[in-house]
Amino acid sequence: MKVTEVRISPAKGGKVRAFASVIFDDSFIVNDLRVIEGREGQVFVTMPARKTRNGQMRDIAHPLNSGTREEIEQRVLEEYESARQNRVVGDRDKQGPEGEGKNTSVLDRLSARLFNEEFWASDIPLADDRKE
Secondary structure, three states: OOOEEEEEOOOOOOEEEEEEEEEEEEEEEEEEEEEEEEOOOEEEEEEEEEEEEOOOOOOOOOOHHHHHHHHHHHHHHHHHHHHHHOOOOOOOOOOOOOOOOOOOOOHHHHHHOOOHHHHOOOOOOOHHHHOO
């Protein structure tokens, strides 16, 4: 079985950088692989898993040999890097502490400014603050 397609979807936050779906031989798909950032900034791929009754994580699907695992990981990481280059998946390293980086969109910067409390602070008193 050969990997014929890899689809990457951005993750919303945390250590998970993206989710991946892998299609084999244009006939079988495995969803929910994760691209995770490690402690030292390296990224790696985990197979889809679920939590068992006793709280342990158990793989739902995984390769049976190391060659297949390496092929899957290589293709997923290639697609992840391509998505990062095309800005489909965000690059959190380039963002500042407020999340405002060079690659944020105008809409993201505007919404961050609108939700900032200082933007809404005004010297004009509200109706119930006025003295009559």
